[in-house]
Amino acid sequence: MLNINEAELKKSIVANVAEQLLREDEDLSDLVAKEVKKRIDKIFDERVTSQIQKAIDETINGSFEREYRRVNQWGDQEGPSTTLRKELEKTVTAYWNCKVNPSDGKPSSSTYSTVTRAEWLMTKICAEDFTKQMQTSVNAVTGALKDGLRNQLAQQMDAMLNGLFHIKSLQDQGKVAKPY
Structure with a gap:
C-alpha cells in the first residue's frame, strides 16, 4: 500500500x-x-x-474680426484700420462687379457694351440650360416627325397595294404582322 x-x-x-x-x-x-x-x-x-x-476655431474666427492697418515697404502704417472680413468682402464684391466683355468674360476697361462678371456668368449658365432644353425639344419634334412620316408612308403603301391587288393577303386579314 x-x-x-x-x-x-x-x-x-x-x-x-x-x-x-x-x-x-x-x-x-x-x-x-x-x-x-x-x-x-x-x-x-x-x-x-x-x-x-x-x-x-475661436482663433480663426477672431482673426477675421481683428483690426489691422496696412504698412508700406518701410513699415510705416498707412490707410484706415480694417479687418480680414472687410477686405474679403471688398475683394469678392469687386470680383463679381468687375466689368467684363460679354462675349468671352474677360475684364474690359471699356464702358461701352460691358456687363458685370455676375451678369455674364448667369447669362452663360442660362444659355447652356436653354441650349440643352432646345436640343431636347428638337430631338422630340424630330422623332415625332419621323414616326408621322413612317405612318403616312405605310398608309400610302397599303392604299397602292390594295389598288393593284384585289386579293386579301394574310397581312390584310390580320393573320401576319406588317413589317412597317
Whole structure:
C-alpha cells in the first residue's frame, strides 16, 4: 500500500494553485494595465482633440474680426484700420462687379457694351440650360416627325397595294404582322 500523506498532498496542491494564480495574476495585471491605458488614451484623445479644435476655431474666427492697418515697404502704417472680413468682402464684391466683355468674360476697361462678371456668368449658365432644353425639344419634334412620316408612308403603301391587288393577303386579314 502506498504511504500518502494527505496533509502534505493538500499543502502541495494549494502551493501549486497559489503559484499558478500568482503567475496568471501578473498576466492579468498586464492586460488590465494595457486596457486602462488604452481607455485613458482614447478619452484624452477625444477631449484634447475637441478642445484643440475649439481653440483653433475661436482663433480663426477672431482673426477675421481683428483690426489691422496696412504698412508700406518701410513699415510705416498707412490707410484706415480694417479687418480680414472687410477686405474679403471688398475683394469678392469687386470680383463679381468687375466689368467684363460679354462675349468671352474677360475684364474690359471699356464702358461701352460691358456687363458685370455676375451678369455674364448667369447669362452663360442660362444659355447652356436653354441650349440643352432646345436640343431636347428638337430631338422630340424630330422623332415625332419621323414616326408621322413612317405612318403616312405605310398608309400610302397599303392604299397602292390594295389598288393593284384585289386579293386579301394574310397581312390584310390580320393573320401576319406588317413589317412597317
